[in-house]
Every structure is written in C-alpha cells, then in structure tokens.
Amino acid sequence: MNHDTKPSRRGTGVVSTHAVCGAPCWVSLTSRDLQATQDFYQAVLGWQWRRARLGDRFRIALVDGAPIAGIAAVASMWQMAVAWTPYFAVPSADDAVARVQERGGTAAVGPISLPPGRAALLADRDGATFGVWEGELFTDWETWRKASPAFIRLHTRDAFDAAIFYGEVLDWARERPGCVEVRYEGDEVVLRSHGQIVARIESGALESAPDPTIRPHWQIHFRVADVAACARAAEQHGGSVLREDAEEAVLRDADGAQFTVTSRREV
Secondary structure, three states: OOOOOOOOOOOOOOOEHHHHOOOEEEEEEEOOOHHHHHHHHHHHHOOEEEEOOOOOOEEEEEEOOEEEEEEEOOOOOOOOOOEEEEEEEOOOHHHHHHHHHHOOOEEEEEEEEEOOEEEEEEEOOOOOEEEEEEEEOOOOHHHHHHHOEEEEEEEEOOHHHHHHHHHHHHOOOOOOOOOOEEEEEOOEEEEEEOOEEEEEEEEOOOOOOOOOOOOOEEEEEEEOOOHHHHHHHHHHOOOEEEEEOOOEEEEEOOOOOEEEEEOOOOO
C-alpha cells in the first residue's frame, strides 16, 4: 500500500496512474517489528528510511533519495500475513475491486482513501495477493522503476488463466496509450509498459501446496550490485537463503517475508 500521501514531481516521468494503467507502480511489505525490518533491509539492500504520514508504524524506503517501497508494521495488529505485495495502477479502485469479486477473487482491504488516491488489497482466485492504487504516484514512475524494484513475477497454477483474470481486472491489452501490453512467449506471459518488461506470469505453483514458496504468489525482484553479498548479509541479520546462483538469490527476511535479489535488469 502507498504509505506516503505526498506525490513527488521530480524528474519527467509519469505521476498519474492513468498514464501507466495496469502496470506495477509500488511495492509494500507488511511486517511485525518495524525497527527489525528497517535494520534488516538497510543491511541487505542499503536502504535508507523516512517516516510516512500514516503514523509511527509506517516507513518509506529510499534508494539514492528516491522512494521505492513502503513498510507497514501492522501484521500482528491487523492479523495480516508477513509478505511483500505489488500494487498496480488503475483509473478506478472501485471498478478494480468489483471486477476482482465478479471473477472469483477476494477484496481483503478497501478501497480506502489515502489522499491523493485510493487503494485496495486483493487476492486473485488462486489466492495470490496484490493491490491496486488509484490517483497520483508519489514519485514519478520512471524514477521508481530505475531506483531498485526491477521486476515482479507471478508464480501461479495456470499462467494463461491468470493473464485473463488480471487483464480483465487491470485493463491490460487495451488500445489506449500507457496500457500494459501482453505477450505469450513460450510457457509464460510477458507484460510490458512503455516498452519495458515490468512483469512475467508463469505456471507451476499449486493452490493447496503446504509450502508457501510454491503456492500462487507474486515475487518481488530487487536489482542489486552484488547478489552474494546480499545473501550473506541476509543470513547474518536473521534471514535465510532459499535459493542462490551467480545472478539471483531468493531470500527470506528475519520476519519471514520472501523476496528476490537479482543482478539482471530484467528477469
């Protein structure tokens, strides 16, 4: 969820969700312990922090001064899972929520007003959690894309079925400027916005799998300079390494949230 409510107009990129309709525009982490979360991600990813307007339980992560992610220490208080969640830009949060419910998904929170916009936390019909954001982005889209969140990937039961669900909810593949383009490449779905690959959808996850790493979920990939150094830092600060190779590592933070660090620009 967008934990700050002040839009930034630095740079020349997009500041309205209308211009990047259906594209990922923010990532957010629900955690239990705010200080421990800040310490972990500062050690592993080098993030700096500033307070958010929503209160003492919220922080904004910064990379080179640019806001790139939100942290909300509300998992215990609101009985929410500890997890990273991507948010997608929509022209109307109300319409997106209605479409999710009509297609068998779930509305967990919202839409709620967070001036200058509105947000909702949702789940698709296979249980993967995502959010939508309507209104102004609080940092321009190009700045956000370049700062650190390189990519998101949906691991799901059926990539093509999921692409239809999200396409209908988020207005993908519409003949309008800025809308997300959808292409089927081999066994996966590739999503582009303004010429950039912004997400992929792949099959293979199991709806009822006991292991949360193979249940349907959106995985956040952060671009880093040194994958191995991030993995070692995660282990040293209470996290764990689930998988690692030269270009990429799947990590779990000290609170249990899963994310990926990658040396690749697009994955």
